[in-house]
């Protein structure tokens with residue numbers, strides 16, 4: 001199948017700089033391997049706001065960016081979209097564009113955080129903490145003006161979470177979102193967790209969007225992310241889980257890899273891992 005690879009060069013969703021460069025670097029790597037890459041960027045006059053008390057930081061820039069990303073994906077409905085972030089706010093556009101094309105999909109959100117805040121519950125005002133709630137149409141409608149179709153919370157699964165804000169947890173409970181924490185993975189075993197995740201995400205849907213936040217991995221293996229969280233998945237666990245995703249590639253209709261931040265990376269550990277993840281996916285899709 002033909003791929004649509006978009007380098008989503010933005011870090012407007014987080015006060016830490018660098019995720020925009022991550023998207024750019026991954027795009028350049030793939031371009032050298034003869035892939036066609038579409039680069040999306042914020043306007044050159046964009047100045048990122050970092051004021052802690054502003055709980056809607058950079059919302060206009062994020063909405064403009066996501067509007068363009070959404071339309072770019074919709075204009076290529078017969079290709080498999082691979083979106084390289086960028087901070088996690090870009091997944092609002094990638095997941096909802098895929099949902100529009102395939103008419104009702106599920107979502108697996110692989111992440112140390114649950115990204116389920118609203119403008120009422122966010123502590124930081126960093127919009128990369130809100131995307132999954134927006135994708136479910138739970139408040140956050142200011143972030144989804146380009147669409148009115150959402151992914152059903154019933155078909156939404158989070159895997160690898162270990163940092164959930166107290167009010168964010170209430171949002172998850174209200175929407176009955178299935179969350180597998182890192183401890184759940186260790187207790188239940190990753191194959192049981194993945195089986196259950198695919199069951200939830202494929203139940204009466206036309207496919208699954210996989211959103212892979214590199215901070216799900218322990219920072220000792222993937223230090224190059226904007227908001228690292230200790231006690232994450234080991235490299236071995238991550239690759240085993242990822243292999244199960246790849247074994248289920250026929251169910252996956254779109255993919256994004258987000259939050260790689262070269263400014264925080266050590267010895268290119270995270271870069272090399274990100275490239276490995278993308279290359280394995282490309283082999284599966286294009287063969």
Ligand SMILES: [Mn+2]
Pocket residue numbers: 088111112113115128213
């Ligand atoms: Mn995330």
